[in-house]
Amino acid sequence: xxxxxxxxxxxxxxxxxxxxxxxxxxxxxxxxxxxxxxxxxxxxxxxxxxxxxxxxxxxxxxxxxxxxxxxxxxxxxxxxxxxxxxxxxxxxxxxxxxxxxxxxxxxxxxxxxxxxxxxxxxxxxxxxxxxxxxxxxxxxxxxxxxxxxx
Numbered sequence: 001x002x003x004x005x006x007x008x009x010x011x012x013x014x015x016x017x018x019x020x021x022x023x024x025x026x027x028x029x030x031x032x033x034x035x036x037x038x039x040x041x042x043x044x045x046x047x048x049x050x051x052x053x054x055x056x057x058x059x060x061x062x063x064x065x066x067x068x069x070x071x072x073x074x075x076x077x078x079x080x081x082x083x084x085x086x087x088x089x090x091x092x093x094x095x096x097x098x099x100x101x102x103x104x105x106x107x108x109x110x111x112x113x114x115x116x117x118x119x120x121x122x123x124x125x126x127x128x129x130x131x132x133x134x135x136x137x138x139x140x141x142x143x144x145x146x147x148x149x150x
Contacts, residue, residue, distance in 0.1 A: 028054070029075055029089040030100050033143040036077060037085035038108045042129040042147060044085045051077045086144045091137070101135045101143055109133075123148075 026034075032054050036047035048059055048066050056077050059068040065080040078086040098118045106112040109124035109131075116122050121134040129147065136142040 026100050026104065027089075027092065027094065027097055027141075029087050029141055029143060030097070030104050032075065032077065033085075033087045033101070033145075034104050034107070036079070036087065037143075037145045038105065038126065041085070041108070041126050041131065041145065043082055044079045045081050047077070047079050047085055082147060084144070084146050086142060088140055088142045090140050092141055097137075097141060098135050105133055 032051070035053075036050050037044060040046040040050070048068075051059070051068060054075060054077070055070040055072075056068040056075070057071075059066040059077075065078060065084070067076065067078045069076040074089060076088045078084065078088075098116075102112055102114060102116060105124060106114075109126045112124050112133075113122050118135050118137045121132050123130055123132055125131070130149065132144075132146040132148055134142075134144045136144065
């Protein structure tokens with residue numbers, strides 16, 4: 001699977017709206033990334049059950065990768081246990097998304113580059129494990145966390 005992303009927070013309906021997130025707020029896909037990917041690293045196992053709080057009810061096994069989507073197709077979750085966790089959503093016009101992503105990763109990881117740009121991967125360590133992170137904005141918003149060692 002290609003790079004994608006995850007986050008955390010309380011459940012809220014996901015909107016297809018392209019409106020920017022209000023100041024001080026965090027986009028729901030980044031919240032899902034925090035909760036489903038960052039908090040469950042390095043195994044990501046608990047991310048699958050946690051996705052239900054975001055409206056992702058059914059997961060499909062795609063050769064060891066679990067993939068699911070909300071009914072309205074506003075967010076998807078892809079988890080390959082021990083290897084990858086990704087959250088995707090439609091494109092958002094919010095120019096603060098990448099900084100939200102970096103701040104969220106920095107809550108859990110060491111040395112997150114604050115000058116990183118979207119679509120450029122970076123490496124950070126969580127719980128003693130190295131991961132590759134990327135916020136890919138091509139064709140939507142994808143928040144990805146990969147374990148390069150598996």
